[in-house]
Amino acid sequence: MASERKRSEDLQAVENYFNKPAAVVKEHGIQPEDVWNMDETGFRIGEDQAFAMATSNSAASLISTGEELEVFISSISPSSTLYLDLEGKSLCRHGTISLITILLHPEGVVKLVDVATLGDSAFNTTSKDGKSLKTILEDSGISKCLWDLRNDADALWALYKVGLAGVIDLQLLENASRTGDKTYLCGLEKAIRLDLKLGFLELNRLTSTKKEITSLMSTNIFATRPLEPKTLQYCTNDVVYLPALHDLYLGRISIHWLAKAQEESSRRVDEVHGLEYDPQSPTKTRGPWGSGADQPSLTLDEELDRLDDYLMEQRAEELDRLDDFLLEERAEELDREMFGYDDEDYYDDGGPTNCRDIIDDCDYYLYYSD
Structure with missing residues (x-):
């Protein structure tokens, strides 16, 4: 028994132990929702009920025709919250929009609108009740959430004259709800890793997918058709964790700081509509409130x-x-x-x-x- 324990303390043996199941999951494309605890309670490894991820009722799918888009737009309820993320080549006023990933919450439906294929009709196609993606995005009565909305909103406005409204930037919500220093903003991947209780397999899948797709971005991977399954998964990953993060930050933020986050979210939208906005500004890593005092942060x-x-x-x-x-x-x-x-x-x-x-x-x- 002692010799077995000694061998088990070998670092390489421990790494191999965890890498083998991860390799099997990757090889067979096993999804997190298909991984069960030994007691078959239905919760993924490493998660509890408080941090259950918003998974879709059906697999995420690409919308590439006007008919499909019309059906999807008709299904959006005014009471739903839209969690959004945009992808494209050099996403900003100087680049392109290829995909808009939308998670309808609490319905749990994930759709990718194929802007690269649909072009202007992605925003102008109307349902029977007169709604379009443009009117929905500009409707302040429909809640929308993004993580760092700046370049997304910049591209929407500059390329398609779509002005976001009714939006909260979850990056600002994280920063405002943080009890420590607020000087620097947090990226989505870091927030997921630190704030959500993901199991080893799921975190490994998330990291490997991001690394693989990031290495292909120079090839305009988001405009490649047919859409690769890994690209679809990458886009889905950018929205499915947002509801859990949203709930977490709302639970720890004060009314005072919530109001500041909402105000700053609106200010960000106004900022990107201006000619002076720099999509690549090095100051974008800094929060708007300095270290956390009421004084605004300063440029260099x-x-x-x-x-x-x-x-x-x-x-x-x-x-x-x-x-x-x-x-x-x-x-x-x-x-x-x-x-x-x-x-x-x-x-x-x-x-x-x-x-x-x-x-x-x-x-x-x-x-x-x-």
């Missing part, structure tokens, strides 16, 4: 300007103190030149030294008596 140039102002103020104060010191020194020198000091630094102005020198002799008895 603004921080340098503030530092220059501070140093100038400090220098001015030092010069003022030096001027005051020199004036005092000069005043003392003048005093010494005009009035002089004795050897014991006793100040002698040649004036009276006792009360008899001050009070006239005739009045002295009024003040003192022997």
